[in-house]
Amino acid sequence: MSAHNGDGPGALHHLLREAAAAHPHRTAVVDGARTLTYAELDAWSDRLAARLLASGVGRGDRVGLHLDKSAEAVAGIHGVLKAGACYVPLDPQAPLARLRGIAEDCAVSALLTGPRRGGGASPDDLPGLKAVLDLTDDPADTGELLPGPVDTGVGPDDLAYILYTSGSTGRPKGVTLTHGNGLAFVRWAVAEFGLGHEDRMSSHAPLHFDLSILDVFGAAAAAAALVLVPARASAFPVELAQFVREAGLTVWYSVPSVLTLLLRQAGLEADPFPGLRLVLFAGEVFPTPQLRRLMTLMPGARLVNLYGPTETNVCTWYEVAQPPVTDEPVPIGRALPGVAAVVVTDGGGIATEPGESGELLISGPTVMRGYWNDPVRTEQVLVPTPVGAAGADGGPSAYRTGDLVRLGADGNLVFLGRRDHQVKTRGYRVELTEIEAALHAHPAVVECAVVAVPDELVTNRLVACVVAAEGTTGLALSKACRDRLPRYMIPDRFELVDALPRTSTDKTDRRALVERFS
Known part of the structure; x- marks a missing residue:
């Protein structure tokens, strides 16, 4: 690695530039039947950067990315950064009103789009837009030659990306992160996990979710292959398990609920993914009984719990060296160097x-x-x-x-x-995750979420929403809670559901549960 990856100046797109120089013919992106080498990805993103600059996009401008996850989207991210701008990933599945609100909030100056976006409307008529670029219109396909490597001189303190997360007020929050913020985490991860050019890394998280930072930039830093997980495979656990095997993945990174779904519905047997050497999970608590089962099935893989809000990237980590003995949640560990x-x-x-x-x-x-x-x-x-x-x-x-x-x-x-998960009920302060831990200790429970539903008489009523083995009853779940919790923490209702609702980042949608059971 060059000085860009040391203590001196550097930017996230330098990782791609260095990978293309050192390993031009290695696979950079796998998108279904399409593959891009590092030389091809580097050249494509240079062309995109040149198009953005020619459109009037300048250093520090915000560029919206309204695309399904694809080779175009990966090239677009690097192209925006090479142009000195900041990329703002827009969830293609989100309502147009939300997308427009985000785009207007950060005053996007250009929009990258294409035919493979979520099928919904695009906020491409915003005031102040300097350009709307369809990334399938690559000048290389028409023989048009554009300037070579683009370098706008951005460094660690320049803004690299803005990730919008749900706000408690209902208004999305735009988390601003610099090249230096991203590099601090990515450099550590590549070194700690020994990521290298022989690795094939999953890209499961959507681009508007912060787990994607390690996927996109960790792969570039290691000159590894970034393998985009198809949306269909993500929706069907049996297909997802087959994809992991057939794609030859060596590194997996997702929220725990995806792994729980694999365990529950994919019919996994001993050593289901022989090529998988590293499993990283983050975003929510991994139910310990499910984690234990996964580790038993995959004794050769390294499993690591990564913790960090979007505002901090990953900031602590804990390697689960052995299958947990108790049902207590595994720690979030220690801070990164x-x-x-x-x-x-x-x-x-x-x-x-x-x-x-x-x-x-x-x-x-x-x-x-x-x-x-x-x-x-x-x-x-x-x-x-x-x-x-x-x-x-x-x-x-x-x-x-x-x-x-x-x-x-x-x-x-x-x-x-x-x-904000500490709630009052009947005068007591209750931690909802403590109740969830008690439920997860029941062998029939696969997943659960406990929510507080406002009630005038007792402030809040506790509702436990549980995915459990067939034949499980609310009575059995209530007993499991009584065996571990004081009386005031026993949920008022136990709702057995086929699946917990998910947000666009695959986390449990607690707001939807509150609305459903209010």
């Missing part, structure tokens, strides 16, 4: 002793710049780094995650739940 993970107690002090708990604050090079066009909300979550926060590599600000954690005796952090 150069990152400080500080636990602030309710009294405002820093937790230092095992067993102490509080809100997790993260500081260091992976932490976002702030929320786009929202200084008030930015000021609420980016606070001065607490005095005594050892381990942070620069950065005066710490991000308040809103996550509650406990210091373990071995120094690992244990996730307790969200501050």
